[in-house]
Amino acid sequence: MNSTFSLFPLGWQHYLLGGLCIGAGVALLFVCTGLIGGMSTVFSSSWSYVLRRPFFQQERFTASRAWRLVYALGLILGTFVWWLGFAHGAAQSTSVPVWQLLVGGFFVGYGARLGNGCTSGHGICGLGSLQWPSLLAVLTFMATAFVTANLVARWLA
Template sequence: MDLTQTLFPLGWQHYLLGGLFIGTGVALLYLLTGLVGGMSTVFSSTWSFVSNRPFFQQERFKGSRAWRLVYAAGLILGALAWWWIVAEGTPQSTEVPAWMLLVGGLFVGYGARLGNGCTSGHGICGLGSLQWPSLLAVLTFMATAFITAHLVAWRLG
């Protein structure tokens, strides 16, 4: 098996197509509306519906939550379309234990709050607009992801 098949067992074309769609969508969102489409703000603005904590009740969250919900719905529908079209409805699974996924999710959430944004905000929007703090954030995200992936592979292997 060659390296391409090892890294991309389902093929690489749909990853390229997905990246083009994401990049185009985020660019159009910014060019047409001036809005930045990072997902950690979608998460925080959604919490503004159910939490009265002052952090979630900031105007930047309350004032943008309607379009951000539509944005999140589009991402969910896009994932469902991929699952239906590319994966042909085949259930996807992982060998990573549920507790590791939960702990990883908590670390990602904490990191997104600490880094004032997530990988989509910094990696797609921030780098696309040439913001140097986003470059530092992305380098930190990627280094952490490489280390974590190797630790998990070592743990499971």
């Protein structure tokens, strides 16, 4: 079996297109406004509207939450447009159990908070602006992902 087919059973072109769109969008945001569009800060600043805990009420979140909420809504709208245009409105599903999605989401959120950012902030914005801490963060993210994926694959086999 062709290894490219087994890694990308639905093809690789839409991944390339998605990556180019994400990179262009983040670059356009930075060039036009000087703003950096990392998603973990978008998430925290959006929660600052409803959660009164001191962490979410930091000025770095409350001062930027309006544009970050618009940014998040644009990502959701972009996903909807992709779904209509490229998936033709077909139902999307996964065979991953809900409990694994929740546990994975918890660890991703915890890691983003621990790493002071997520893969979009460090991997796209940080590496794009040649920040050394972002390179270290991305190498850590990727190493952890490789180890985790291999452990889970062996555990499930």
